[in-house]
Amino acid sequence: MMFSLQSVYTKTIALVLTVGLSTSLAACGQAEPNRYHPHSRSDQVPELVKRNGSTTSSDMNMAESTTTIAQPEPITINGRQIQPTTPGAKLRFGKKAIIVTENLTDRFFAWSxxxxxxxxxxxxxxxxxxxxxxxxxxxxxxxxxxxIFLGAFSFNDDDFLMVSGPEDKTHSAVPAPSFTSVTAMGEEADIVSGNIKSVCGIDEHDRIPALESDLHVGVTYRGALLSVVYQEITEEEMPAAIYYEYDDETLPPIQWR
Known part of the structure; x- marks a missing residue:
């Protein structure tokens, strides 16, 4: 099984083509069989719009492109099927989202x-x-x-650049989900950095550990953001939402309001 960007956070590029271009562009729409990577890849862009890294006016006359986000395909961890939340989902506070993060050694972590x-x-x-x-x-x-930590996984069997055998969980860093405070106008709000978790009532033992070997499946870990509310600001300038943003900027954030 291959774990690719198309299979988890699928980016569907719909092309409206002039007559005669459909056949020549069919090969451009095929997804490269590669492992999941959270960053955008230029080789995933159809040749029609990738020419020298830019789109010309003549290109746009020949074809129009729109990007939509399809529902991610489910993943299986420890025999359990999990459905990641679609990027761009807008949730109310108190509702859950399934998020997949990745560390620097291409190991993936699923969270509720x-x-x-x-x-x-x-x-x-x-x-x-x-x-x-x-x-x-x-x-x-x-x-x-x-x-809630749902489990970690990786797909190394088909990668000749990866050492075979069990994962080194002792030294595998945990890529904890990170969040952004956003105002009602959609602008990033100021937050306080430093040791703010104790101010928000987060106990030391509830915080996400640094190493995978200290993580436990099914355990609930907690975090916090401390947003700043200034004097004499409008309601639109008040912190109003929390965003989970992807490394791939083409994917819209998951929002809580």
Whole structure:
């Protein structure tokens, strides 16, 4: 079994072609049999629109291209079939999404993620570096999220550049899902960095470990974002949503509101 970008987060490119081009472009639509990679690949773009890395006006006159995101194909982990959430899904706070992340050694981690509604945190609950801007902070908004680890997997049998045998879980880094706080206008909100998890009530033993050998299937891990709410801002400038964004920028984020 091969695990490719097309099989998990499928990008369907629909081409409206002039008469006579269908046959010559048929080969361009075939997916390259390659393992899943989260980054966009230029060799997955049809030749018609890839010419020298740009699209010319004559190309656009010959064909129009639109990109839609199809539902990802299910994956099987430990004998259990799991359906990843379609990129671009818009969820309410409290609803779950299935997310697949990848570490630098081409090992994949599946998570069931639930983002909770934000809670107000007063300024005196934490100490931030005092600057000219810090005096404009009105309060903070803490958004917690739960991540159930569903399992890890890799497809190395068909890759001659990978060492055969069992995975080195002792030194396999955990690619924890990361999230972005977004305002009602769709702009990225300011967040507080540093050790904010204790401020949001996340215990040390609930945090995602750094190594796969310390992960346990079925266990719920927790994280948090601490968004900044400034004085005298409009409702549209308030933190309103949490995004999970993909490394591949052609894939729209999963949203919680």
């Amino acid at each position: 993620v639930t983002v909770n509604n934000g809670a107000r945190v007063e300024p005196d609950a934490l100490m931030v570096n005092e600057t000219e801007d810090s005096e404009y902070i009105d309060h903070y908004q803490c958004t917690t999220y739960n991540m």
